[in-house]
Amino acid sequence: MDIKKDGGKYVLKNKKNAALQTAENMRSDFEWAEQVRNMNMEYTLKTGKTKKFRMDIFGCQMNERDSETIAGMLTEMGFEEVPKDSAADIIIFVTCCVRENAEERIYGHIGALAHECEENGAFIVACGCMMQQPHVVEKIKKSYRNVKIVLGTHNIHTFPELLHRYLTTKKRVFEVWEKGEGVIEDLPTKRKDRHKAWVNIILGCNNFCSYCIVPHVRGRERSRSMADVLAEIKALAEDGCKEITLLGQNVNSYGNDLGEKDLFARLLYAIEEIEGIQRVRFMTSHPKDLSGSLIDAMKNCKKVCNHLHLPIQSGSTRILGLMNRKYTKEHYLNLVERIKAEIPDIAITTDIIVGFPGETEEDFEETLDVVRKVGFSSAFMFIYSPRKGTPAAKLEQTTPPAAISQRFRRLTELQTEISEELAKRFEGKTVEVLVDGPSKQNPDILTGRTRTNHLVNFDAQGIEKGEFADVKIIQARAFWLEGKGGTGLE
Numbered sequence: 001m002d003i004k005k006d007g008g009k010y011v012l013k014n015k016k017n018a019a020l021q022t023a024e025n026m027r028s029d030f031e032w033a034e035q036v037r038n039m040n041m042e043y044t045l046k047t048g049k050t051k052k053f054r055m056d057i058f059g060c061q062m063n064e065r066d067s068e069t070i071a072g073m074l075t076e077m078g079f080e081e082v083p084k085d086s087a088a089d090i091i092i093f094v095t096c097c098v099r100e101n102a103e104e105r106i107y108g109h110i111g112a113l114a115h116e117c118e119e120n121g122a123f124i125v126a127c128g129c130m131m132q133q134p135h136v137v138e139k140i141k142k143s144y145r146n147v148k149i150v151l152g153t154h155n156i157h158t159f160p161e162l163l164h165r166y167l168t169t170k171k172r173v174f175e176v177w178e179k180g181e182g183v184i185e186d187l188p189t190k191r192k193d194r195h196k197a198w199v200n201i202i203l204g205c206n207n208f209c210s211y212c213i214v215p216h217v218r219g220r221e222r223s224r225s226m227a228d229v230l231a232e233i234k235a236l237a238e239d240g241c242k243e244i245t246l247l248g249q250n251v252n253s254y255g256n257d258l259g260e261k262d263l264f265a266r267l268l269y270a271i272e273e274i275e276g277i278q279r280v281r282f283m284t285s286h287p288k289d290l291s292g293s294l295i296d297a298m299k300n301c302k303k304v305c306n307h308l309h310l311p312i313q314s315g316s317t318r319i320l321g322l323m324n325r326k327y328t329k330e331h332y333l334n335l336v337e338r339i340k341a342e343i344p345d346i347a348i349t350t351d352i353i354v355g356f357p358g359e360t361e362e363d364f365e366e367t368l369d370v371v372r373k374v375g376f377s378s379a380f381m382f383i384y385s386p387r388k389g390t391p392a393a394k395l396e397q398t399t400p401p402a403a404i405s406q407r408f409r410r411l412t413e414l415q416t417e418i419s420e421e422l423a424k425r426f427e428g429k430t431v432e433v434l435v436d437g438p439s440k441q442n443p444d445i446l447t448g449r450t451r452t453n454h455l456v457n458f459d460a461q462g463i464e465k466g467e468f469a470d471v472k473i474i475q476a477r478a479f480w481l482e483g484k485g486g487t488g489l490e
């Protein structure tokens with residue numbers, strides 16, 4: 001494989017005018033990649049073996065997407081990916097710092113690999129949001145000697161050079177860029193699935209919700225140009241992709257930094273024209289930025305799925321103020337009402353934080369009230385976890401942990417009841433499912449998602465991963481639907 005065969009080079013896009021800047025340092029990343037690939041070829045010629053890597057991915061879809069880039073680079077450099085539980089020469093950790101317990105788990109996993117690294121000569125590469133925090137890098141330097149390379153979210157593209165540096169010097173490499181400049185295009189990708197794909201449209205976040213570390217570790221908003229996004233989606237469609245999920249911390253801000261208005265809605269209309277793509281999803285939408293033109297686009301574009309993830313975080317306007325969310329409970333409820341009026345069969349999901357500092361019983365009741373009024377089809381519910389470096393971490397926690405746990409239990413019980421109740425509407429109906437393949441829990445049955453993003457487990461013959469199936473729902477449960485007798489639609 002010749003990675004220069006298309007005259008390919010990584011391209012840095014200027015965020016203001018999207019003018020192309022051919023960055024010399026980006027171009028050289030290809031040369032580093034080629035050198036590592038040559039080292040791997042020599043190793044294979046000598047031993048008849050191939051160097052292997054495996055990945056441990058934490059956190060959100062942005063990390064899943066970044067991990068596809070890392071896997072793409074390693075594959076181009078001649079490494080072979082193996083499953084998570086197999087022996088490998090390089091173990092990649094794509095880390096997340098959104099919640100404290102995720103960080104603790106990651107330290108635990110890295111520590112547990114000390115023996116494997118020593119025995120087999122394997123080493124760890126740590127990247128992702130957690131590595132953007134200097135205290136984390138210091139801790140890794142001191143306490144986790146099996147981590148040989150650390151890189152941040154802004155310099156993923158430098159990975160071939162960092163890997164080459166470590167392989168040739170055997171000296172540990174720590175390189176974390178503080179800021180991202182524009183958007184780097186044309187990085188290699190090794191996609192997990194052929195039938196569905198994540199497509200980044202905007203990186204970073206400008207919102208600074210008081211509890212959130214993301215703007216501190218992923219930087220300010222940088223939109224990809226619409227031409228680049230559409231070119232990527234066309235190429236995916238040509239390769240057999242049927243469903244795309246547009247990704248951003250706040251997709252509703254897409255284009256603001258390019259001086260464009262309503263670019264996200266325009267993007268949805270443009271994707272509607274791409275042959276082969278049959279479903280479009282997006283996440284995440286900030287309620288303060290969800291415009292009327294976006295609701296129109298969701299209604300008018302038949303490919304846009306009738307599912308919206310719209311994080312509320314709290315139902316109390318007072319707590320929303322402390323969270324710096326910049327909307328009120330009433331704004332959120334009005335918005336939902338408007339969306340439901342335009343798209344009556346829409347399924348709305350959300351994120352909710354319980355126990356934000358100073359949350360009173362009355363505040364929590366407001367959250368329960370929103371949950372009852374909206375009728376979320378499901379919700380990601382979390383107990384508040386302070387993140388170092390965020391304004392909320394300085395707020396005093398006045399609610400006892402036992403009261404927070406009790407609120408969390410009440411919320412999850414209520415949401416489970418509502419999810420189950422809403423899912424009942426599917427019983428006896430036939431739904432379109434995009435099949436993801438055999439279920440992990442029971443390989444004898446198939447699993448997939450409806451347009452409303454409900455998980456369906458069903459019993460059927462002769463249907464392959466990546467096909468659409470018509471499935472009759474025989475029983476609705478809170479977190480999944482049980483179906484029978486799917487028939488291929490194609």
Ligand code: SF4
Nearest residue numbers: 205207208209212214
């Ligand atoms: S919108 Fe708020 S919660 Fe979401 S990534 Fe940005 S700062 Fe974090």
